Amino acid sequence: MTRDDKEVLLIVDAQNDFCPGGALAVPGGDEIVPAVNRLAAEFEHVILTQDWHPAGHASFASSHPGKQPFDTIEVAYGQQILWPDHCVQGTQGAAFHPGLDVPHAELVLRKGYRRAIDSYSAFRENDRRTPTGLASYLRERGLERIIVCGLATDFCVFYSAIDGREAGFEVSVVTSACRGIDADGSIARAMRSMSEAGVTIRP
Numbered sequence: 001m002t003r004d005d006k007e008v009l010l011i012v013d014a015q016n017d018f019c020p021g022g023a024l025a026v027p028g029g030d031e032i033v034p035a036v037n038r039l040a041a042e043f044e045h046v047i048l049t050q051d052w053h054p055a056g057h058a059s060f061a062s063s064h065p066g067k068q069p070f071d072t073i074e075v076a077y078g079q080q081i082l083w084p085d086h087c088v089q090g091t092q093g094a095a096f097h098p099g100l101d102v103p104h105a106e107l108v109l110r111k112g113y114r115r116a117i118d119s120y121s122a123f124r125e126n127d128r129r130t131p132t133g134l135a136s137y138l139r140e141r142g143l144e145r146i147i148v149c150g151l152a153t154d155f156c157v158f159y160s161a162i163d164g165r166e167a168g169f170e171v172s173v174v175t176s177a178c179r180g181i182d183a184d185g186s187i188a189r190a191m192r193s194m195s196e197a198g199v200t201i202r203p
């Protein structure tokens, strides 16, 4: 991969709660940290996303009496998977993994802070309408190619990659620096959909 001024590394949700021991652990989530650090060292431009929910967020099973984590419910914008309470604003679980070494990151983009809407994608919240502002930021900065890594492959990485393509950017996903939740084959489905959307999949 050549690195130039138009490329940006997008590190998705490399947070404690998505690592083993966290509230919503992605299997092997912490294993990506050395690969992410190596990758980040090659980039001039790095952006981090941070899942950042208020307590009592609508995506938490605990906010819906009688529901369990991983149940699915209907909300105003369609289906929503319910999660264990995770990445609550200001908690240790919402902090970045302590091994993450990206002091040169230029932007920390927080998402999921609206109580009633979840946000997997770095570009749009789960209603698919509410923008995070990232597309405009990238355009204004002249950043055209996005290399995505982080957690989880089949949710936040997936939606960020798809929406990045839809917003007109070149997008690659580095699989060695990603791990997924894999609910009912969701990693394989995500890989297929990303390829179909024109996302380059790199080892």
Ligand SMILES: [Zn+2]
Residues within 6 Å of the ligand: 051, 052, 053, 059, 086, 087, 112
């Ligand atoms: Zn979340």
